Amino acid sequence: MVVTPYFYPHMGGVQKYVYEIGTRLQRVFGHDLTIVSSNWHKEENTAKTEEIGGLEVVRLPYQFKVSSTPVSLGWERALRDLIRSERPDVVNGHMPVPFIADAAARAAAGMQVPYVLTYHNDLTGHDLPTRIIGRCYYPLLGSRTLHLSSAIVATSDYYAQQSSHLAGYLEKLRYAAPGVDLERFGGDRTDFLRRKYRLGDEKILLYVGHLDRESRHKGVQYLIRAMRIVRESLDAKLVVAGRGNYIDRYRRLAADEGVPEDIIFAGFIPEDEMPLYFNSADLLVLPSCDRAEGFGMVLIEAQACGTPVIGTDVGGIPFAVDDGVTGLIVPPGDVSGLAGAIVRVLDDPDLYRAMAENGPRRVRDLFTWEKSARVYDRVFCEAAGERA
Structure with a gap:
């Protein structure tokens, strides 16, 4: 079960990362994935399940947004219910967008399912309100989420070594960079x-x-x-x-x-x-x-x-x-x-x-998606093995 704040059709780097690696984990490595995401569309803010690119996608409604961050105080309970029905071997949450990955970590811990965190970058802010949120996030939620993770996947060793938030978790770190679909990107120059x-x-x-x-x-x-x-x-x-x-x-x-x-x-x-x-x-x-x-x-x-x-x-x-x-x-x-x-x-x-x-x-x-999917295959199998 992969828990991400947003997913297609809402575009962005995290969504693309989850989609490209998820489809390859399922198609090449034989994993059975369920994607859980907030329902980004305000006018359709209901619980629903759909299929995108061969992946099962479960949308959870949100209660309100802080800046562009969807939040629901009922997500931890909803995720526990999903874990109970889907029976995943591993739960994988994606940061830095706060709350849904944190709810997933606590739901997984409560249900005794291994939790793997993908840490894309530190939570920062560009004005006073978002800087305050960033500084409060780690002591209130983020540090506990890092502690509950059996493994933490960062996009590069370079970034992880500079992050003060990851300094205490170096032994948990694995690395899976974003990739490129070489069949699509490349080829001849054009006008x-x-x-x-x-x-x-x-x-x-x-x-x-x-x-x-x-x-x-x-x-x-x-x-x-x-x-x-x-x-x-x-x-x-x-x-x-x-x-x-x-x-x-x-x-x-x-x-x-x-x-x-x-x-x-x-x-x-x-x-x-x-x-x-x-x-x-x-x-x-x-x-x-x-x-x-x-x-x-x-x-x-x-x-x-x-x-x-x-x-x-x-x-x-x-x-x-x-x-x-x-x-x-x-x-x-x-x-x-x-x-x-x-x-x-x-x-x-x-x-x-x-x-x-x-x-x-x-x-x-x-930088290929196949290399990164192979890392996740190993990390998820190790986490599932620990559970067994």
């Missing part, structure tokens, strides 16, 4: 974006991610400000792919910086079009500014397509990007440093060519 947006010879920068208030840690504001400096040296356009409630704010910022014509807000991109975006961009940029960025899945998807990347020195990004080899790492929030890195990569044909060739090789070696 898809040039045709779609009627561009000429400009260099095409790409950002892919959420654009809402809760995703300010993505650092889009720094990339928009950097575009003003980039345009002094390069003829370039920035394609911003994603949706969210901060788009109008980012449009105003682009106008204030004098680059409204140089930034294209592409809106939501269907999953089947994403390889076309990566394969037709000259450079992907993820300017995240704090540890809420546990990995940065778009970085490895772009590298798989032979597109060099620029990330920041926060969270798990320095593990996803081999600095100087597949892309560049810059300090978070450094607008001039970000602009300089963009110009450096795009202005140096030899450096660009080497990064474009190195990216796909590194992804094949380190």
Whole structure:
């Protein structure tokens, strides 16, 4: 039983991670998975069961939301009932979104079922209320959840070694990075974006991610400000792919910086079009500014397509990007440093060519969903063996 705060069709990195690994655990390794998630849609906030990609998905209604976090005080009881009816060998919860993974840990402990926690990143905050929630979470809920876990899966050793919250649980840690579907991401370069947006010879920068208030840690504001400096040296356009409630704010910022014509807000991109975006961009940029960025899945998807990347020195990004080899790492929030890195990569044909060739090789070696599913197969079997 895999318990996650959100699941398809609500999009995001955690949802994709659960789906890609879950389908492979079921199809390749013979596991029988039930996904338990909150019912994200307010208008359909009821308990229901459906099938997505061959996975059984149970939706639990929530009572209220704190920021974008769904909460129900009845989840622990509901999860106990599900454990009683489904009889899972292992329960696997996903953090950092609080509460549902914590309820799952307590329900599993109460029913004497092994609990495996997947720890995507530390819970942080960008304003005073969310920072207060982040600081209160661990003493009130999170530390107990870590203690109840028989194993903790992190997305990289790099991130785990920097997390003060994981420092006391190193012996429990296992590692399963996000992956790339190599059948979808890769292939030949294309002029898809040039045709779609009627561009000429400009260099095409790409950002892919959420654009809402809760995703300010993505650092889009720094990339928009950097575009003003980039345009002094390069003829370039920035394609911003994603949706969210901060788009109008980012449009105003682009106008204030004098680059409204140089930034294209592409809106939501269907999953089947994403390889076309990566394969037709000259450079992907993820300017995240704090540890809420546990990995940065778009970085490895772009590298798989032979597109060099620029990330920041926060969270798990320095593990996803081999600095100087597949892309560049810059300090978070450094607008001039970000602009300089963009110009450096795009202005140096030899450096660009080497990064474009190195990216796909590194992804094949380190970042496939099959490798990560194999880790979970071992972790779940070990946990189930302990129970037996």
